[in-house]
Amino acid sequence: MKKNWKELDIALIVKKGGTAQDFKTGDWRSSKPLWDQEKCKQCLICWLFCPDSSIEVKDGKMTGIDYEHCKGCGICAKECPFKAISMEEEKK
Amino acid sequence: MSNIVAKTGNEAMAEAMRQINPDVVAAYPITPATEIVQIFSSFVSDGKVDTVFVPTESEHSAISACIGAAASGARVMTGTSSQGLALMHEILFIASGLRLPMVICEVNRALSAPINIHCDHSDTMASRDAGWIQIFSEDPQEAYDQTILAMKLSEDIFFPAMVTTDGFIISHAMSRLEMYSDKEVQDFLGEHKTPYNILDTEKPMTVGSIVLQDFYMEIRTQMAAEMFKAKAKIQDAYAEFNKKMNRNYNVIEKYFMDDAEYVIVALGSTAGSARYLCEKLRENNEKVGVVKPRVFRPFFAPELVEILENAKGVAVLDRSDMMSSTGGHLFNELKSAFYGNAKQPPMKNYIYGLGGRDINMSDIEKVLHDIKEFSVSKVKDSDVKYITVRE
Ligand code: SF4
Ligand code: SF4
Numbered sequence: 001m002k003k004n005w006k007e008l009d010i011a012l013i014v015k016k017g018g019t020a021q022d023f024k025t026g027d028w029r030s031s032k033p034l035w036d037q038e039k040c041k042q043c044l045i046c047w048l049f050c051p052d053s054s055i056e057v058k059d060g061k062m063t064g065i066d067y068e069h070c071k072g073c074g075i076c077a078k079e080c081p082f083k084a085i086s087m088e089e090e091k092k
Numbered sequence: 093m094s095n096i097v098a099k100t101g102n103e104a105m106a107e108a109m110r111q112i113n114p115d116v117v118a119a120y121p122i123t124p125a126t127e128i129v130q131i132f133s134s135f136v137s138d139g140k141v142d143t144v145f146v147p148t149e150s151e152h153s154a155i156s157a158c159i160g161a162a163a164s165g166a167r168v169m170t171g172t173s174s175q176g177l178a179l180m181h182e183i184l185f186i187a188s189g190l191r192l193p194m195v196i197c198e199v200n201r202a203l204s205a206p207i208n209i210h211c212d213h214s215d216t217m218a219s220r221d222a223g224w225i226q227i228f229s230e231d232p233q234e235a236y237d238q239t240i241l242a243m244k245l246s247e248d249i250f251f252p253a254m255v256t257t258d259g260f261i262i263s264h265a266m267s268r269l270e271m272y273s274d275k276e277v278q279d280f281l282g283e284h285k286t287p288y289n290i291l292d293t294e295k296p297m298t299v300g301s302i303v304l305q306d307f308y309m310e311i312r313t314q315m316a317a318e319m320f321k322a323k324a325k326i327q328d329a330y331a332e333f334n335k336k337m338n339r340n341y342n343v344i345e346k347y348f349m350d351d352a353e354y355v356i357v358a359l360g361s362t363a364g365s366a367r368y369l370c371e372k373l374r375e376n377n378e379k380v381g382v383v384k385p386r387v388f389r390p391f392f393a394p395e396l397v398e399i400l401e402n403a404k405g406v407a408v409l410d411r412s413d414m415m416s417s418t419g420g421h422l423f424n425e426l427k428s429a430f431y432g433n434a435k436q437p438p439m440k441n442y443i444y445g446l447g448g449r450d451i452n453m454s455d456i457e458k459v460l461h462d463i464k465e466f467s468v469s470k471v472k473d474s475d476v477k478y479i480t481v482r483e
Binding site: 023 | 190192
């Protein structure tokens, strides 16, 4: 349960530093990119285009999508030359 | 030991600042408040205070520097007026939202356009919803006392406070000032209190982080509740000040209110003129009285209703207009305070003295005649009247 108004610290200070890292900016996404590993040719066009650095890459290979920061803009799906990414509406 | 001197409102506020000896003062000059920080900067140069003085390039920067300093655990003050306070507007909300104690010595002055450097309350009233404590003063003595009081109060409730005088009428008018010793002021203030300190390396923290739909409602609700609670603490602060500094101040001052039938409600210097007039009229047994709210924010609505509800007529003097077709700020607050109250005294608004236009005894006397007429005839003409104006 999130704290109610009586339980919050004054001015909503956060009692630690570097908190920007903990801020999940992807939680207001209305549609979600789905990656089809089978179709993917690892061209990394999606990685190049994603405005939110949400294409996860390891050792030069795409490994998935960072849903904690992905805004669901759909650019990756549009740009993928192999239609390996499709968009699906978020169900909340 | 008190020391009796002659000082203007600005000098009195500068002296209060010297005795408070804040850690940081960041300021930008503006008529008619310039002298406050100018005199204070001499205290800094002369080594009479331990303050770090930050001369900034604008009021926006001045109040921003104040926020940074206050969040770092410093005791902070500044001074401004009119366009300067308006330029601070954006940052005023940040100071209160971050719950940082600080005091602005604010000299009430009209807002442009047309440009005008003289007194009215438009500037302070335009910041009334910023989450600041707002205190009005009638003369240099009150400005001095309430500046000291506000510093302590602000640290007790973690809301910033502005103490105001009336431009030129108080800021540049010399009068008798009874000053405390530096030690008495320091003893009254006690240990500096701060809600948090971002420079505390033992306890790293994030201040001013983004808060969206999930917590903004909660934190603003908490702030509103704290402001509500602050009302009792403000009353306590006045009581403590009276006791320690040998004064007799109330959040709302009442003059001749035991049996007054017709009452003038006014802020700041005009309350003094109204009181003087009532003293004269009382010699002819006219049952007139004056109510002077010192604190405009938070607004002491039920307390004012209780004081005014038995009057036969209430004349509310506003030195500011909301340009909403509904009259001035004090009038709108009082009218809404009376909503749903069993007793509804006839109430009328008189907007006066904009841009420093004088208000004389004869003007206030006319107001008393008018409110009497209004309450007897109950004629429902406009309840907002512009006075001290060429017709
Ligand atoms: S939908 Fe937009 S934000 Fe999300 S991974 Fe694709 S390009 Fe990046
Ligand atoms: S653009 Fe398409 S094919 Fe290329 S790496 Fe991304 S998902 Fe794979």
